[in-house]
Structures are given as C-alpha cells and as structure tokens.
Amino acid sequence: MGTYVVNSKKEQQELLTRCGLNSFVDLYKDIPEEVLLKDGLNLPKGLAELEVKRKFEDLADKNKVYKHIFRGAGAYNHYIPSVVKAIASKEEFVTAYTPYQAEISQGILQAIFEFQTMICELTGMQIANASVYDGATAAAEATAMCYERKKANTVYVSATTNPQVIEVIKTYSFGHDIKVELVPEKNGVTDIEALKTMIDNEASCFYVQQPNYLGNIEDLVALGEVVHKVKVKYIVGANPIALAVLQTPAQAGADIVVGEAQPLGLPLGFGGPYLGFMATTDKMMRKLPGRLVGQTVDVDGKRAFVLTLQAREQHIRREKASSNICSNQQWCALVASIYLATMGAKGLVEVAEQSVAKAHYLAEELSKAGLTLKYQQPYFHEFVTVSAKNTQDIMDKLAQNNILGGLPLNEREILWCATEMNTKEEIDKLVELVKAV
Amino acid sequence: MGTYVVNSKKEQQELLTRCGLNSFVDLYKDIPEEVLLKDGLNLPKGLAELEVKRKFEDLADKNKVYKHIFRGAGAYNHYIPSVVKAIASKEEFVTAYTPYQAEISQGILQAIFEFQTMICELTGMQIANASVYDGATAAAEATAMCYERKKANTVYVSATTNPQVIEVIKTYSFGHDIKVELVPEKNGVTDIEALKTMIDNEASCFYVQQPNYLGNIEDLVALGEVVHKVKVKYIVGANPIALAVLQTPAQAGADIVVGEAQPLGLPLGFGGPYLGFMATTDKMMRKLPGRLVGQTVDVDGKRAFVLTLQAREQHIRREKASSNICSNQQWCALVASIYLATMGAKGLVEVAEQSVAKAHYLAEELSKAGLTLKYQQPYFHEFVTVSAKNTQDIMDKLAQNNILGGLPLNEREILWCATEMNTKEEIDKLVELVKAV
C-alpha cells in the first residue's frame, strides 16, 4: 500500500491516546451503524510508486501520439517553449491555493494582474478577469452577463460557432431557463441578413466566433453594427493567436470578448485542462464573473495586489452572485502569461502569420490532390475541403504515416488545420499521400 | 540565429559609445591581425529553439531504449523516485556555482554536509568528501592519497576490479610515475595467496572492489588482514547499494572507501555524469582530495556550514595541493542524498535485497536454459554464465524482444545483472527466449 500519511503507526497511537480515544473507529462514532463501511472499499490493493508508474506507462503506450498533426477544431498544436514549462513547474506555483492571504501570495496575484493586462492587450478591451474554466464556459458565462431582468432574453449564437461551444451555451441557458437561437451560416460565415431579421431588442446578446469553426474570418464590424442597432450586447469568441494579427474585437465594438487560450502554451492533453479568458468594458465590470486582481497599496504605501471586487462573488453574495465560479484556471493562466512574455508581440505575430501561411500552402497543395476549398472566404489557419475521395480513406492513409489528418466532417468534407509546427516538408508529404488515395 | 544575449542592438551600440568605441572589433584590438578571424567560424547558421528541439528528437530517436535491462558492469538500472527528480530540478540547485559565498549558499552547503554524513553512514567510515567525478577517479584519487615520499610506491589492484577502474588507476599512476601491479583472480575472486606473495611494505596500497566486477563477494576481512600485516593502505571500492546489506568496509579495516554512486538515483545516461564518493578515517583527513564542508557558527553564534580545510586544495596550495580537483559533482551528490532520504535505510536494504533476489532467480532460471554459473562464489546482483550457446545469438534474440541482455564477455560468457527493476515476469520471458536460442 502506498501512503502519504506522515505519522507513523506509533505516532498515530500517541495522538489517539492524547485525544482520549482507542482507535480510528472512535473518530467515526457519529456515522450511523448502517452506513459505516464494514469491509472497507472494494478497491484494488494500493500500489507502490514503481507499480503506479508502470501502470501509467502501459496506459500511455496505448495512445497514439502522432508526429504530425493537422487537426484543430478547438484544440491546437502550437510550439511550447522550454522556458514556459520550466517556470510553470515551479512547485510554489503548482501547489499554492487561491491567493486569499495576499501578503504571502504576491507572486500569484501579480502574475494574475499581468495576465489580465495581457488579455486586455490582446483583445483591446478595458478589463479582463483572472480566467475561467475554458473557452466554452467563458462563452456561456458571457451570455449570462447579458441577461436583463425585464427582457425575453433570447441568446443568439452564430451557427458558425464551434458546436461544443454552442452546446455549452445551450446547457447554461437550460440552467437559467433562457432560450438560445442559432443564426444560420451562409457561404461559411454568419448570415448577416438572417441575423438582421432575427434579432431585436428582446434579445440579450449575440455571440460570434472569430475565426469561426470553419476557419473563416467573420466580418465583425458589420455584425457588430447590426447587433448594436437593436441595443443588444455583442460577444465575440476569439482565438488568441489570431488576435495578434486580426482587427481586435474591441475595434469592432464588442462588449465582451472571450476565448479559449489553450493555444498559448498549453498542450493538447486530450482536451484539458485548458483556459478560458473573458474581457469586457469598464461599464460591464461588475457583471464579470470570476476572480479579479486589483492594484492597491499596503500600510507602508508599497504597491501590492489583491483579489478585489469580491462583492460580485459567491462567497459574499451567495445566490445573488454573478456566477458560482470560485476557481479560475490560475496555473493555466500563468502558462499563458509566460508564453506571451516569451513570444512577445513579434513572436506572437510570427506564430499567427506562420500558421496562416502554412494553412494556405496546405490548402493550395491539397487542391492539387483533388481536395478543394468548400468556402470562398478569407480564412485563418483552418479550412474545409470537399473531395470525391472518401474521408476515412484519407485519414487511414495519413495515420499509417504518423500523420493526424484534419477533422472528418462527413464522408467528403474535412476541416484542416495547420500551425507553425507543420513544416513545408511534412505538408508536401501529406499531399503526396492524399494524392495516392 | 538563436541568442541569449540580453541587450538589444541599440543598447549594445549605447554601451559601445559609452566606452568610447565604435564597434565590436574595437574590443579586440589586442588580438594580432594574423589570428583575428576574418570570416568567422565555419559553423552552421544558428537555429531557433524549435529546430534544436527537433534535431535532438531525431538524435534521441536513433538510440534504442530497452524496456528491460539486464546489463550492469558499472552502470546500473535502478528505480529513480519521482520526488528525487522533482527536487533536483529546482533551478537554484541547478544554476548555482560552488558555494564560495557561504551566507547565500547555506542550502548547498548543508546538502553537502548531509551527503558527507550519509556516505559515512553507508561506508562506516569517519569522514567523507563532497564527492568526486566518478567511481573510477575516486579509486585513482584514493591510490594517490597513499603515496609516501620514501617508498617505491607500487599500487596493487585486484584483477577482479572493473577494467575501466583499473585503466583509470593506471592512467593516474602514469601521471604520477607510479607503478601498478594487478593481483590475479582465482575462482572469481582475488587470489589471496598471490596477494600475500606479491605485496610488501614497499607497496603504497591495495585496491579491491566489492562486489567485484564479476559480481562476486570478496572476503574483505581476510584481504584486509594481509594488507595491514605489511602496513600498506587498504582501499575498498564499493557499490553503495550493496553497502546497505554487506559488512561495511570499515569493519573489514579499510583505510579508504570509494565507489560509484550512480545507482543512487542517477540515470544510465550513456555513462555520465555519474558520482564518485570517497570516505576515509580521521587520520587521513588532510590527505583527502576535493571539497569538504564543515560545521561552524556565524557571528551571531548560529549554526552554519562552510567549505573547510581548503589548505589541502589547489587554489591555496597550488602545486602542493593533494589533488587538482575543484568541482565536485554537487548536483549528482544532491540527487544521491535525496534518493537516500527517500528510500531510507529500510528502502535501501529492500533495493539491495530485491536486486540480490532477482539476480539469483535469474541465474537459477538461466541454468535451466543451459547457461551455468562460471564461479561458485557468493554473488550480489551480477554473475557470469558460460554456455555452449553463442553470446551474440542470445543478445540478438533478446534485443528483438526489447531486452538488453547481460554484457558479452566473449563468445561463451556473459556478465548478467538484475535489479529491483526486473520483474519475475520479464525474467521468465527472458529465460524462455534464451531457451529458444
């Protein structure tokens, strides 16, 4: 049996004696007889560390790690600099709790303050929170920020949004008894004419994703004008890498900007933990859920940082809180901050530009292999192809060559993704393989 | 080009200007024209981090990592607990220099003091140094401790010693113009009768390894009696894992105990860095080479640790120093200390006992496959087999099954090793494979 209990059996006995008790069972006298476990749990015997390691090696070996990855659809394969991993693994950052005791938590508080600033810089917004669970919950929490007491409060979501994000928005809305309507897609982007006819001032908000799920770039300014005309809140879900080179949602008039920050230094990790960010305007500050760190001074007048505006939060306001959220994704936010500091603005732009360039090169080359672009829209680092070739045949062929192809959408359509991680050489190889299908 | 230079080009120019210089070349005006490189170095262009990582991934992929290892011969495959790696990777331990400034280096100094204590405990000796480069140089330095001014100073080494250790002793002796004589092996252990006839008080020392290179356990007490009878120094090279269960060299009368501490938490790592330890008696303290940390007090009377007895060392005594050694293997010694703290006495005994048990089980099972023990001696976790089967055939068969077999000594003989890492299941599999050769 493995154990992390510190006290020896002898010390345990000493403590029991000191408390006037004979055995562990005496500690549990309040547990009703019917409930107290007689034979313990039906679990395997505990394992020594070496056995646990072997067991996990076996499990890990049963997963296929592809050397070349061309799949995105919400989880992106970007390079993670070594210094990011080295710093983020510092035990202080890993093992601390939420920084309630500010005097001995300045390191974490300052890191959050820096993260908030970086998110403001990326999005162009005025304030950002300390992070939330992921991009999808960020989107859902953003819609919840927009409910207004006396409205019908329908939430409008573009159909070009990542389907998982749509589902999470719907689920949160189910909780709040709020209606969700999808605004249809046309030519690979949000159908702006449909939006105009659907939305009115009974709506609470409109959510659109940039670049959208199909990889295409939405006309955020035009959409924003439609939304604001009926005085509805405008939420943009943005890929943080794309924010380095595309017009900021703030410039397009967004009231709230959210997104999935996994691309900023977090591994694919079979889907989590990832990192949601939320940014908004000063005006909506007090509606923002989640932790916020603010600057203040200590009794000596020294600059210091502290969790602030807690009046929004559950442990103060209980059922009147703006959300039930307690945890942020602090460690993930730290990773993203270190990533952004390591890349700098130039480096982040380079990641974005290379991803775009590789995706466009891939698309062009794939067209030579008979896979043509489905949409005629500007796109970022993802795009959809259609082809006479069978999707599964393509995937199988690529998998045999250690390549994870794009996401199969159906028998003929594939959602591809390329990033700075994909070399010309491997793209050429992929295309050759596809040609051979 | 990758760079770790901090200053920007602009700052570099500022600094040059401030120093009254125009360009980098001005810094090098003392370098003779004939020597100054005109076209720079003939090296490849510098690589970005991502490229370096890929290059090393390719290199690493060209090495075969065996899942099951039955080879020792000076490099042993033991389990390294996770906490050892986690602690040893703390940047402070990794990036500091030798603790010259004791006031800001107490962490390293105390770690060394604790290491010295642990080595004393393992060997039974009175003092130990902060470590040296490896087991072989420890052996060579130990022989150098024994030279005496007016003696012929021949160094005697048992032929049962690891051949690499013998070579290093010989090389150091070549430096010092000292003669080395091998004491022959008989039945897999040092030929004690031969030793008696060879050694006299013109000798400076006798070196024997425990367990010896062939895996066998030497009779340290009997050998020690022979050596001490002629007033010659007695050096024992010991496997630190074996010290947990075998009679200590101190009890056998050793004057100096050295060894290779790689088994204490250091990976195989293609041979290095490893860790040499040296322990001796109080009497020989001032002959001990390498760093020593001692306890003292600070001006407030607080206990503190400091490099001490530096009068032995090169930076004070220059050509009269006991050795030229400056570096120890501090980080490796730290790893060994954490390893020993993690295993504790009971855990270390368990490692030793399991290694012994697995080796004996392996030997017994191999005998059923026609590989019989060459020597009839008590052995620790290594042993030599002889067989009609061709050594290379056995190795090939095992390699095909992800097993690194024992070390081939010749066409018919193999030096096997087992440790706690080898399960009964894999031993049984190995034996089945050998049977099939």
Add this chain to the structure above:
Amino acid sequence: MNLIFEQSTQNHQCSILPPCDVPKVELPTKRQETLNLPELSENEISRHYTQLAENVHGVNNGFYPLGSCTMKYNPKIDEEVASFNGFTNIHPLQDTKTVQGALEAISLANDYLCEITGMDKMTFQPAAGAHGEFSGLLLIKAYHKSRNDEKRHKIIVPDSAHGTNPASASMVNYDVISVPSSSDGCVDIEALKAVLAKEGENIAGLMLTNPNTVGIFDKNILEITKLIHDVGGLCYYDGANLNAVMGWARPGDMGFDVVHLNLHKTFATPHGGGGPGSGPIGCKAFLQEFLPGYQVVQKDDYFDLVRYEKSYGMVKEFYGHFLVVLKALAYIMTLGKEGIGEASANAVLNANYMKHELSDTFNMAYDGICMHEFVMSLEQLKHDYNVSALDVAKAMLDYGIHPPTMYFPLIVHEALMVEPTETEGKAQMDEAIKIYKEIYKTAIENPDIMHEMPLNTVVRRLDEVLAARKPILRYQAE
C-alpha cells in the same frame, strides 16, 4: 517587485521559431492597434518568475491548514505520470481506437470513484467544485423536467453551506430555502420538517455536505435524506469534505443521489494557485441517462465514447480536465483499498489532535469529536482585547505558516477553521500549536501590535477598500 511590463525593453527577445518555409499570406481586417506585450530575454523572464515564485507560499513551503480547502501534499509521481507524452500530446478529437489508454484511464477513475462514493456513474466534464455543483443540479433539474415535474424550483441549503451552494442553485434558476443549524452545527431537523411540510411539492432537492462546514458529521443524515426523498426531492452531496469519511462511509449509502468531488482537494491534485481543479459528478443509476458530455463505456476490451440520448448537454469542452483526472487516478491507485480509509482517518485524527491541544487556549465553536477540520471562535478575544480572527491570522504570516480559513463558516463569529490534513506530522502540528499559543499570548499581552502584523512579509496589510473603490485591474504605461 516590478511588473513584467515595467521590465520590458524594446527588442529584447527569445529565439523560438525558425523562419517561415512557405510564402506568407496577407489577411484582410488587419489589427491596427499596437500589441503591447512585454519584451524580455529568456534570462529576464526566468528571473522575473523566479522572483514571483519566491513570493508564493505553497504546500511545499510549509504548514497550510486552510479549512475546507484540504491542502494535502501533492505527490510528485502523480505529476510525473500525467506529464507522459502519451497523455499530453494526444488530440481530444482523435479516433477512439487511438486513445484507448486515455479512455481506459477515465474508465478506471469512474469505477474507483463510484466505489468510493457509492454512486453508479461518474462524469468528468466539470472543471471544479462549483462547476460540479452546477452540473449536478442540472442533473436534478433534467430529472424533474423529464417527469414533467417542473414546479420543483426550490432547493434546500443549510445556513452553514459554502456560498457556492446557493450561487449554483441560482445558476439553475432554483430558489434557495435556507434551513438553520442547531446548536451542534447539524441541520435542525424540526426546521427542515417544517419547510418540507409547507413546500414539499416545490422541492427539487437538498444540497448538503457531510461532514458539514463546521467539521461535524450530521448523525441524522439517513433521516434527512429520507425526508427529502419522501417529498419527491433529490439529495445532492457536496463532496468538499469527503476527505473526512472516504473509506469509512459513502454518500450513496447515506441516501444521496448526486455527488460532486473535488479532485484537487480529496484526491491530492495540486491547486495551482487557484486552478485547474476537477469536479467530477457521480449519480445513481436512475439519473445516469441525463449526464452531460461524453461517457466512456467498455464493450469487451474496447473503450468507446458515447452520448446518452437524454443527456442534458455539455458543461465544458471535451472530457473535462483530463490531465488532472490522471493525477487523481494515480493517487487512488497508490492508496488503494486500505490507504483511502487510512488517509481519512489520519486527517480526522490530526484535526482532533490539534483541536484537543488548542482547546485550553482557544474557544472551540463546537465540542466533541470533530471530523477533518474544526472551527475556533475568537469572539471572546475580539470582545475583550479587540483582536480579531484576521489579526491572529495575519500574525501567523510572520511565522512562515499559512493561516487557517478566516470568517467561514458564516454562522460562527470570528471563525478560524483549521484543517491540517493527513499529510502533516505530529512534529509540524506541535510546532504550529506552539505558534498559535504564542500568538494568543501576544494578543492578550500586547493587543495593539496585533493590528500591525505581519511585519516581515514582502508586503504588509493591504488597503482592500482602495482596491475595490478605485479598481486598477491592469497595467497601463504612464
């Protein structure tokens, strides 16, 4: 400490990416605003965060008895196995046949946690405890809805509950009925009965943590859950305090229908300075079909992902905090059958030991055996010497130990809530006990100085009012 932005120098940089090997492409709608990210060399980045880390107190730095947060030691092997390439570098949308190891791990975690909680099925999407509460309440909501029993929109929460409980209820549009605690800290059964008599048909369920937030195991638990069931409600178990009883009693056996767990408390995964946590929920078989997200199901030797037809949706992307779940799984495998119960018993024993040793100095809010944590009330000290729970907590900072939770639960005045966990030893606890008593002595002998503490931390007490009144939430260059 300077902010990283204040240390930025133009054109300082790291060399990460090679030049692009394909033609660059111009996009429309280019960014027009400057992107002000800091510019630093690797050495400067490393030093900056090293300095930040020096100003953080983690579990590795010392005693951390933060009540209700279960700050146990985070085993290094759990971190190591979760960092294996075979887990970190798999895409969540890979074909299931290429991620059999990952799915098997989730399946194992499901089986073990079901056994530990007495539930029939777990799901791992929820990201943290509060998220688990939300997800669990949605399960209750989906259940009632499926039965067209939609008038049930009230949920009972004891007044001792975490703030998350009512906040979560609000997220599923339930009204909260607060029931008072009796003087022993447990649910006031008579008050509960009165509520049920009046509101029975409107009751969606009850949320309860047991042991409760004052560290007491509610011995009436079977009666309570039965009362709720009798009016058609469901019982939700807040797993925040499971560390007290795991291996000794199971929420499922106590009559609970839904439970959430905090893997980052009970199952030793690190808190990360505030996350990522992991808050899987478990339920009885009759609720299973409503569970959110994908579930791992085993058919012969194959692990597959399925969505139940009546699933109420998704609460998060993909399969939750997978890498965190792996750490918890490694922890459970390590402890195993006997170790799980041994861990709880020692957590409870340690709390009782500290409570016993401190009770000659501090007033305990509740008498008798406590579970894994206990609450002290400093009301008397505050009254007699004007030294508050806050003052006492802040004084501890000067001793290099983390204070207990302050001012929680709300029903105890001037509360300090101490939870040592099983990964503290007698020596460490004795040291802390000595410090607590020393501080108490100072409070009585020199109350004024208590308002000044801490004296030796990198910053001293902060002006929180200023922070909230004039919020500065980001750095802006002058």
Add this chain to the structure above:
Amino acid sequence: MNLIFEQSTQNHQCSILPPCDVPKVELPTKRQETLNLPELSENEISRHYTQLAENVHGVNNGFYPLGSCTMKYNPKIDEEVASFNGFTNIHPLQDTKTVQGALEAISLANDYLCEITGMDKMTFQPAAGAHGEFSGLLLIKAYHKSRNDEKRHKIIVPDSAHGTNPASASMVNYDVISVPSSSDGCVDIEALKAVLAKEGENIAGLMLTNPNTVGIFDKNILEITKLIHDVGGLCYYDGANLNAVMGWARPGDMGFDVVHLNLHKTFATPHGGGGPGSGPIGCKAFLQEFLPGYQVVQKDDYFDLVRYEKSYGMVKEFYGHFLVVLKALAYIMTLGKEGIGEASANAVLNANYMKHELSDTFNMAYDGICMHEFVMSLEQLKHDYNVSALDVAKAMLDYGIHPPTMYFPLIVHEALMVEPTETEGKAQMDEAIKIYKEIYKTAIENPDIMHEMPLNTVVRRLDEVLAARKPILRYQAE
C-alpha cells in the same frame, strides 16, 4: 535550518517499491552496523529541500558576476533536450548500432568544438576544467615519452594562473616554473626568454590562459607560443576564458597544441552548485593518437567507438559527462556561426561597460580595454579605511546580488574580479553599478558597519577558523 537527520522520525517513509516477487536470498558477510539514514515522508523531504533551495542563490535569482566562472544563463531548452528518454535511459555498454544518435551527438560536438578552438580532435572524458588540464598535460607527457624525450619534466606557468594549473602539473609529476607578469598583466617576455635559455631542453610545455586571469588578451601570444615551440615544448591553452574570444580568435591559430574547455562556463551548461561540469580537451592532429578513452569515428553513415593504439589510458569511466555535452551541443547549435561571436563580443562589451562606469569610483588593476572580465583593486580602500575586498563583497549580499570573485588573481591585492557575461542586460548592470557605488560610499562614510555585513542573510559571517581548527564534517546524533 534543521538537518535532514534532525527531522527524521522513526518509521516515516515513502512507498516506492512493490514487494519482491521472487524468493529472497541470504548472503554471507551481512552488515552488522545500523544504517542511520533519515526517515521521512515525501512531504517532509519535499519541504526540507524546498527550504534548502530557498537558501541558495542561483543564476535565476539574480546578478552573478563571479569573475573567471562565467555564470551565464543556462537555457531551458538545453536542459529539456538532454532529459529526453532516448539519452537518459541508454546504457553506456550498449552495442554501438543501438546508440547511433548518441554517437552522432558526440561527433557533432567534436566537429563544432574543433572549429571553435582550431583543434583537430576533441575528446570528452574529462569531467571538469581541472580534469581537462590533467588530461591535456598527460597528452603532452605521452607525446614527449613517445619520442623518448623524457627529461622534459618542467612546465611554465605564469604567476597569474589559476591554482589548478600548477596543481595539475604536479599530478603529472612536472615541476612548475612560474614566470612573472609584466605591469600590463601579460607574460613578461624577457623573463620567459631567460627561463627558456636556461631550461629549454627540460621544458615540457607552457600552460596559459588567454585572455589571462586579469582579463587582458596577451598580444604577444604568437611570440610566446613560438618561443616554447622553438625549445621543443608544447603549448597548453587553459580554456577558462574562452568566452571572451570565441568566434573572434582560436587557440589553435595562436599556436596552442592542446586545449581544454569548460562546457559549464563557456557553453552555458549549468554549474549545479559545483558540478557536474565537463572539461573536454582538444589537440592538434599530431597528438591525437595519444588521446585517452574511446573516440567516436564516422565511417560512411555509421558512428563507431575506437581506442587509438597509443592512447595513454582513460581518465574516467565511459565517455565523460555525456548528458552535459548534449546541453553544450544544443547551445552551440542555437548560437551557430554568428551567435558564438556575438556572445563573446557582448560578454566583453558588458565587462568594458561596467569597468568604464565603475572606474570613477573604484581603482582598476589594469587600464584600457579589458576582455570579458576586469579586476578592481581595493588596496587603497583597505589602506585608507580598513575596508577590505571581503567587506565590500559581503555588503553586496545584503542587496541580493552575488559578489564578484574575491582575492583572485593573487597578483592583485584586495582584488575583486567582475565578469558580467553576455546574459546580463544594461538595466541589470546599471542596477549593480549603483549598488557597488552605494557600498563604496558607505565604506568611506561608515567603515565600521562594513565589517558587520551582511546583516540580512539567513546566516551572517562565518567562523571559518573554527571550522578548520575543529573540523565537524558530519552529523552525529547526540
């Protein structure tokens, strides 16, 4: 801080190994003495070493201008690639066909370092700089011996040399002839000529570092090496200061026959608190056949290990500090053709900048352009105010920066030797300059307090005499 032994409690433990799955075996000659290793739980171990780490100043903690030690930043990518499973888990005695990647890495390191030094062959067995010196001198000894020129047993070492030089000479049984430096810090050519005239046929060689230990490039270098060669001696280059000139000048071109490098200085591998270093040696082709240990040779696409027939032996097990060599290789690949020279030039520039800025306050031991480090003499301060170099260094500890090297080289009185390296930026240097001047001001205005510093470190000045007079070199239970 308690020693780990003082924190030991009987039966505290970690759970590492499973039970043995084969029968245990009794051995003869069992250990009889108790083995007193500390007994701790994982949490206790983690906290102990965390506390130790808190009391260590590494490069990541701040400025570290330790002259002659080249404390540059250690890139994280170098650590990462050297930790790949494919390197750490291969046995040194595997068949060469199974370690082609490892051998290729050694071969690449050989090629790059030969190009950087102007040598024809490197070997990687030497574990550290001093070990490299020993190995290189053995090469010279083996060479003379092969020519039956065995009377050559004297080696010339300048008086400014590191103590290791004479100590290494002594390890190969050579007598040391010390030649004085002239007032510009360089070798006194006339004195050298006089020695050679008298001892020519006994001279095995010369050991020199260039730039030398006072930070000056010896401009007579070609004349010096020619003089040595003319009497039949060989020239040994101590690579300790290569960081000043790499990419700008090569020891091979200066006339040196043998060189050692300190990968843990020049090539950015971490110092580890005192090791492991790596001190490969390189030589001209005519010495190659005597090299110690195994050499990697490439035949077509295959890398093999060979021993040269005349190899003088082995200086270490296996192939040296392989994992350290990998880190250096990653570093060299990162910098490449231009980066290597850029690193040196910036190291030199930074030293000159600090020297320039400090020269209005501190006396510089030598005027003019320095190389990558410079020496200040505090003799005047000592004379006028009785404040020593030690006092000034210790005062720096209170400012959180690491002092320069003290009292080296020996030929400068009250020396402080400053080597900022290229991985410090202007901002950091300006900060340090400010501190240096502030301390100087304190030294003049309040000399007495200087003897008290440091005041704020975990321990203050130590009684080194006590440590040496009554050595306590290990813990012993009372």
